[in-house]
């Protein structure tokens with residue numbers, strides 16, 4: 218591993234990562250926010266034309282979570298289950314000795330599929346609340362009026378996303394799983410850091426870039442028309458949010474020192490690792506009583522799962538390239554992403570104008 222003093226993936230998390238107290242039995246969770254709130258007296262609208270255009274787009278793209286989605290659709294969670302577990306079931310003849318899955322009936326596999334869906338959508342829900350809070354923090358801390366205006370529309374979007382995922386879990390599945398610990402630590406760190414550009418980088422580029430890819434993959438395979446349409450609507454907003462991050466950070470990172478950029482590269486890499494943590498869905502296996510390390514290892518490394526994990530970075534990598542972090546310095550981040558097998562996404566379309574493609578008026 219290439220090392221320079223600035224490139225320690227843990228450094229940005231210094232006082233935050235994994236240190237916030239968390240009581241899973243409490244209905245609330247408190248994080249200290251070290252970022253100063255910033256007033257600006259420069260009210261000139263349109264000084265940053267790209268942000269101003271995004272703001273105008275967002276004003277015209279609002280939808281209503283209660284009335285624009287077909288909530289009367291009958292959802293059969295078991296019909297969703299087969300797709301969620303196809304990659305795992307393909308491994309049944311390779312199960313290690315003593316694996317509890319050797320005794321699983323079809324009903325057990327269906328249960329596993331239902332829980333896998335619930336877990337994934339639950340983490341979408343918690344991530345959306347993270348976006349709601351982090352974007353409110355951006356509105357507070359960013360010094361540009363055009364970004365405060367745009368960010369205010371994103372806060373509304375994220376409230377709507379929390380609303381739809383919570384309602385889907387509550388009325389169509391069997392309620393939500395608690396937040397995954399890696400995801401929570403990441404959201405805590407984003408809330409606590411005093412640097413406003415890290416809110417953007419962690420949320421708009423990393424978390425929302427991953428969400429855009431994950432929603433897109435789930436949308437293409439789900440047989441549920443309600444979930445398909447829900448994800449389609451959320452994606453139209455998320456593409457705009459990622460564009461907000463790309464446009465803003467391209468300007469900010471143009472003016473940072475090499476050491477400051479190296480810090481952001483380390484941050485992006487640590488965030489990527491944290492986002493992969495929840496994909497092991499340890500919580501689902503715990504709930505189903507699967508406590509067999511060799512089995513968990515086999516399932517975690519199944520080819521479909523690995524391909525899925527890589528696909529989740531299809532938006533993140535080109536966007537990091539667009540804002541200059543992939544290649545800055547000695548190419549440290551490029552090398553790390555090469556090791557993760559996700560570098561080939563650098564030539565995928567970046568998201569600076571993806572929101573046009575995802576706009577609700579542009580396609581069904």
Ligand SMILES: [Fe+2]
Pocket residue numbers: 345348374375378455
């Ligand atoms: Fe969202």
Ligand SMILES: [Fe+2]
Pocket residue numbers: 348375425454455458
């Ligand atoms: Fe978002």
